Amino acid sequence: MEISIVIGIIGIVVLIILMICGMHIAFALGLTGLAGIIVFSGWEAGLNSAGYSPFTWLNNYHLAVLPLFMLMGYFAFYAGIANDVFETAKKWLGSFPGGLPIATALGNAAFAACSGAGGATAAVFTKVSLPPMEAAGIDRTLAVGTIAASGTLAALIPPSGLIVIYGLFAEQSIGKLLIAGIIPGIISVLIYSGGIFARCSINPKLAPRQPSYSWKQRLYSLKYTWPVLVIFFLILGGIYTGIFTPTEAGGVGAAGVFLIALSMRRLSLSKIRTASIETGSMMIMVFALFIGAKFFLCFMALSGITESLTTWVLSLQVSRYIILA
Template sequence: MFDPTVLGFASIVFLLVLVALGVRIFVAAALTGFLGLLIMRGWTAAIGLAGLTPYAKTADYSFSVLPMFILIGFLAYHAGITRSLFEAARIWVGRLNGGLAVSTVLATAGFAAVSGASTATSAVFSRIALPEMLSRGYSVSISAGVVAAGGTLASLIPPSGILVIYGIIAETSIGKLLLAGFVPGILSAAIYVGTVIIMFRLRPDLGPRGEAHPMLSKLKATKGVSGVAIVVAIILGGLYTGWLTPTETGAAGAFVMLLLCLARKEFTAGKLKDALIETVKVTAMIFAIIWSVLIYVRFLGFSGVPGELAEWVLSLDMNRYTILIMILLFYVVLGMFMDAIGMLLLTLPIVIPTIQGLGFNEIWFGIILVKMAEICLITPPIGLNCFVVHGVRPDIPMSKIFKGAFPFFIADVATVAVLIMLPEIVLWLPEAMSG
């Protein structure tokens, strides 16, 4: 008879080996969890738990918020709203040092407010902003880097898909998580803007200033993106006032975005079909990962590993913030080999009990953790957003993209430090909601 704890730790090693060998996360997690259940409970119990657990955990009305948020982003993209965001930002701030790069950051932040997927944001702006910067003589490395980094803002600014996933696994309030991500997301965008301005001031050769535009042109450009502001107001206003549940805000946001799209001449029935199909594909991919990880999580629960690890960590004679930093560094290393969603899903069942034992707020930790996931999106060797940019522009070497993203890695580290030192930045909005 296998010792459950030993079997649990062995499963972690086995799972990491499978991932390192290139096995898809959902296959690796489901296989490891099923084999663990088979060894511990036998064939009948393993088959029953593997079949029932995913359904029992995710057949919940509240989880429909995820496809709604994804749909908002694809509708905005196919309606051309993303290009309108970039053009509006370019007209307003293009005259600054690194104006087009600043415009890209602001436009990605705006798109993040109607899209929950960071990789989709980077892919979109690789086609919109990157050619514009390169045609104006901007540094190839910085142009690619700012697009890759700007895409990460969709991880924090609501509607954020990864925050919804965190809420599902951590079993905490999705509404409060989404509100908690808003101010840190805006802070991240502001620090990115500051990083760009400093870089271009120190090195004007990175790219020229853009032309100035009259106020009339600025106001006209702003009118073109007013729809985004309406959707953002519905999502944040509905959550903050409590008038709408997270699922209802997702549905209302998607409905209003659909109306805005139908009002645009360039939005056709074919584009609506494309938006719906892409939404289904992304949703199916995410839920496949969630279902498989839930099988593995069920096995881990039987093994007792999460509790054992939490007790061991809490027994260490160390300051709790030192332990927190060690956990975050662990995520930096893990992010070198895994994508953000898989990384969070596989580790949260083990990490959450430790965080609770240390006395940290789960919502605050969720925002910190998602910010760490953002960092992993632009760091080698995985750096998924960098690979997305390279996929759209294969003529730009990966080395240049990672080099261009490095200043934003430094900016992200500074943001994490600020959020750790000033947790009220994260918590004041959700606490005001509960008040």
């Protein structure tokens, strides 16, 4: 085994140790990556890289979509859109086995369609759906597990900030990746809902059925879902037809949610300020992680691990679908 690959493996071990010790992932990645660059390229090259590389990496037009998607998500949260979609799903599904947990999963998916703040989705629905589920006697493990699992749907369902980051690292079309996330997102929702339904049908005590609503109440509740549909089809339709780029879609989406919230009289100056501050705080963490990961990827490339791993995978005589699985 080449000495460079050994150094790369040592770097991975050091990274894991730093994270286990409690160091923030961004700093652990950055320090390990920078140390590796210094080992391979020398002090001068390493320190020069630390000085100018972060600016070069962040000076990217496509990265502008991240804060716009995040801002859109926080506007949607403070406008009460998450609560609206949950209440609508509850009226339609509450009387079925596992109705409230299923409503939570569908509500998460619907909110994800107008929010790029994937990490915030689970936190939002902890506030929106956990208290009603606890009050209805839903098993706490099932309730919390549903929120945690369905909270990850925002990573698949566009607009997804995580897909944007993946596209930038993999140098793939962000627009195509966003559209490609629709079908996996729908399949995930169906799997979660089907699993909850089956489990609660076998053991009804996990989630007592809720009172049934009239068809008039159910149909009336649909009027609160129009913001989600408008934003989802506006963003995806614009990207798919080529009317605007993914970055422009972020601006259109943020402006769209902002105007919708104003028209519904749900957005005050204090909420706008809070949403802006939280977006800024979130982006500081995201960009720090982005820079740290870039340093570590440079280290891995210099060590030869990336090339060796690619060569090994390409040499395998198996289907690409097996590798993806």
